[in-house]
Amino acid sequence: MTATVPATTAALALGDDALVLSHRLAEWAGHAPVLEEEVALANIALDLLGQARVLLSLCGDEDELAYLREERAFRNLQLAEQPNGDFAHTIARQLYFSTYQHLLYAELAAGEGPFAPLAGKAVKETAYHRDHAEQWTLRLGDGTEESRERMLTALTALWRYTGEMFQPVAGLDADMALLETRWLESVTAVLTRAGLPLPEGPRTGAWSAGAGRQGLHTESFGRMLAEMQHLHRSHPGATW
Amino acid sequence: MVTATALEAELLDLAGQVPDPELPVLTLSELGVVRAVRVHGADRAEVDLTPTYTGCPAVEAMSLDIERALRAHGMREVTVRTVLSPAWSTDDITPEGRRKLREFGIAPPREQHAAGPVPLALGATRTLTGTHTPDPAPVECPHCGSPDTELLSRFSSTACKALRRCLACREPFDHFKEL
Numbered sequence: 291m292t293a294t295v296p297a298t299t300a301a302l303a304l305g306d307d308a309l310v311l312s313h314r315l316a317e318w319a320g321h322a323p324v325l326e327e328e329v330a331l332a333n334i335a336l337d338l339l340g341q342a343r344v345l346l347s348l349c350g351d352e353d354e355l356a357y358l359r360e361e362r363a364f365r366n367l368q369l370a371e372q373p374n375g376d377f378a379h380t381i382a383r384q385l386y387f388s389t390y391q392h393l394l395y396a397e398l399a400a401g402e403g404p405f406a407p408l409a410g411k412a413v414k415e416t417a418y419h420r421d422h423a424e425q426w427t428l429r430l431g432d433g434t435e436e437s438r439e440r441m442l443t444a445l446t447a448l449w450r451y452t453g454e455m456f457q458p459v460a461g462l463d464a465d466m467a468l469l470e471t472r473w474l475e476s477v478t479a480v481l482t483r484a485g486l487p488l489p490e491g492p493r494t495g496a497w498s499a500g501a502g503r504q505g506l507h508t509e510s511f512g513r514m515l516a517e518m519q520h521l522h523r524s525h526p527g528a529t530w
Numbered sequence: 531m532v533t534a535t536a537l538e539a540e541l542l543d544l545a546g547q548v549p550d551p552e553l554p555v556l557t558l559s560e561l562g563v564v565r566a567v568r569v570h571g572a573d574r575a576e577v578d579l580t581p582t583y584t585g586c587p588a589v590e591a592m593s594l595d596i597e598r599a600l601r602a603h604g605m606r607e608v609t610v611r612t613v614l615s616p617a618w619s620t621d622d623i624t625p626e627g628r629r630k631l632r633e634f635g636i637a638p639p640r641e642q643h644a645a646g647p648v649p650l651a652l653g654a655t656r657t658l659t660g661t662h663t664p665d666p667a668p669v670e671c672p673h674c675g676s677p678d679t680e681l682l683s684r685f686s687s688t689a690c691k692a693l694r695r696c697l698a699c700r701e702p703f704d705h706f707k708e709l
Contacts, residue, residue: 407614
């Protein structure tokens with residue numbers, strides 16, 4: 291399948307989101323609080339990796355794109371690259387991202403654009419990711435004082451990265467303003483049920499984060515890439 | 531749509547008989563993942579395979595097994611294409627496939643019929659006790675048949691399964707979750 295230039299821009303953006311978040315989630319392997327959660331995070335990471343492979347293959351060679359690009363060439367959201375932090379940070383990131391991804395894929399799946407086949411498949415997978423994040427948000431928000439405090443800290447810390455998700459992307463045929471409205475409604479509803487306030491502070495403009503789609507990334511991303519790319523760069527062309 | 535030739539039907543049947551690499555009790559045809567076989571010229575075959583999950587790592591093993599099976603049947607060149615659309619659903623698993631899953635100790639997916647988003651509901655978890663409303667279509671324990679089972683985790687040993695426990699016989703079991 292060949293994609294047009296705008297479609298490639300969009301495929302790279304969505305593919306990088308999936309790849310980078312997949313890697314972040316995979317970092318939990320061996321560290322998750324309970325075995326079931328270890329398996330859950332690895333499964334979500336695997337779904338995202340599968341989506342990344344399809345999307346990056348629309349742009350070129352998936353391995354070259356994943357392992358041989360420099361930091362500035364990645365087009366993922368800054369939200370996706372944020373470090374795992376404590377478990378609440380990971381869940382807050384999952385809640386923000388999987389809600390967005392699920393809504394976006396549902397819209398793309400309903401259309402007839404180049405991403406409809408993948409989105410039709412992935413929307414069913416991301417429904418489970420979103421549910422997983424929502425369940426944990428409820429449990430942590432409505433849990434102990436400690437879990438509530440940590441969840442609130444995490445939600446607040448990542449809040450400023452959420453505006454970037456709704457910036458227009460060339461080649462992405464989606465109504466971003468409508469997506470944002472639905473996203474806010476959904477996140478607000480989950481937080482209300484969890485007994486948590488919606489974080490305050492800007493999501494766009496000054497003091498918010500963004501520009502991942504333009505290749506600008508946060509400090510920890512370089513270290514993540516170094517680990518992700520090290521083996522491939524040290525042993526080019528190696529196979530198992 | 532082009533009607534399949536007798537050879538294509540035969541090859542489709544052969545490809546469908548390949549066992550699933552992760553659930554060898556099921557064939558690929560019972561799983562519903564082999565979509566079509568087209569023959570070009572005398573001995574070139576093209577197979578359409580759809581993944582259960584986008585990231586399903588078994589697709590590569592399935593492709594190799596299909597290639598082997600068709601080559602053994604005289605095909606010189608076998609290409610396996612991964613097709614995403616229409617998306618695979620657990621409703622594509624045949625009744626025979628469901629029966630075999632249950633026999634193997636895996637609760638089969640419930641039928642969904644209507645397309646659309648996966649219905650999600652608050653389920654019981656092992657860290658959350660309390661009342662839970664009875665499920666209109668409960669997942670039955672594949673060991674003792676009891677409808678009284680609880681969800682331990684939405685994710686299990688593979689992407690396509692959830693982990694549950696039977697409250698009657700206390701056995702944990704995998705549930706092929708609806709997709």
